[in-house]
Amino acid sequence: GAGVSQSPSNKVTEKGKDVELRCDPISGHTALYWYRQRLGQGLEFLIYFQGNSAPDKSGLPSDRFSAERTGESVSTLTIQRTQQEDSAVYLCASSRLGNTDTQYFGPGTRLTVL
Amino acid sequence: SQQGEEDPQALSIQEGENATMNCSYKTSINNLQWYRQNSGRGLVHLILIRSNEREKHSGRLRVTLDTSKKSSSLLITASRAADTASYFCATDGGTGRRALTFGSGTRLQVQP
Numbered sequence: 001g002a003g004v005s006q007s008p009s010n011k012v013t014e015k016g017k018d019v020e021l022r023c024d025p026i027s028g029h030t031a032l033y034w035y036r037q038r039l040g041q042g043l044e045f046l047i048y049f050q051g052n053s054a055p056d057k058s059g060l061p062s063d064r065f066s067a068e069r070t071g072e073s074v075s076t077l078t079i080q081r082t083q084q085e086d087s088a089v090y091l092c093a094s095s096r097l098g099n100t101d102t103q104y105f106g107p108g109t110r111l112t113v114l
Numbered sequence: 115s116q117q118g119e120e121d122p123q124a125l126s127i128q129e130g131e132n133a134t135m136n137c138s139y140k141t142s143i144n145n146l147q148w149y150r151q152n153s154g155r156g157l158v159h160l161i162l163i164r165s166n167e168r169e170k171h172s173g174r175l176r177v178t179l180d181t182s183k184k185s186s187s188l189l190i191t192a193s194r195a196a197d198t199a200s201y202f203c204a205t206d207g208g209t210g211r212r213a214l215t216f217g218s219g220t221r222l223q224v225q226p
Contacts (some may be wrong), residue, residue: 043216089155
């Protein structure tokens with residue numbers, strides 16, 4: 001594809017509801033990353049998928065957060081029982097190789113939890 | 115401070131001036147990258163410098179890396195209003211995490 005795409009671009013939800021965010025990486029990229037960025041802050045690593053290896057979930061802030069990736073394609077990030085502090089922009093990135101390679105970012109999903 | 119910490123946090127300059135942003139990190143790295151972010155959305159990769167390199171150029175961008183001081187600088191020459199954005203450095207390796215670690219960024223404002 002032309003680039004990394006994410007959907008939805010904006011999501012407003014009520015506290016306690018579950019949300020699912022989607023990321024379509026660049027075709028052929030083996031690595032996929034999810035980050036969270038709160039307003040005015042830097043990027044906070046959440047999870048990293050690399051090929052068929054077990055994902056690095058060390059950045060997930062709680063067990064309410066989970067993510068899946070089908071092969072080397074689409075990934076979904078699920079947040080259960082959303083809280084107001086989950087409000088942020090969720091960014092997805094992919095790279096051709098692993099962590100030493102350039103990452104290409106999607107436009108992000110802005111999540112607002114009321 | 116966290117791995118990949120930029121300073122200053124904010125920088126305001128006039129169009130045509132040079133802008134210098136600095137990044138410090140704590141652990142060993144394989145490479146250091148600089149990214150740009152407009153309006154709080156997706157980041158765009160600017161330049162990657164490997165640990166065995168000291169300086170790299172790309173158009174109006176110049177990046178230096180001093181591994182002995184664990185620091186890097188990004189210089190934007192002849193700045194333009196369109197350079198207004200947030201700039202982040204990102205480091206890999208050392209932390210044991212298989213992903214980049216980003217700093218909190220420098221917000222650059224270029225006044226026309």
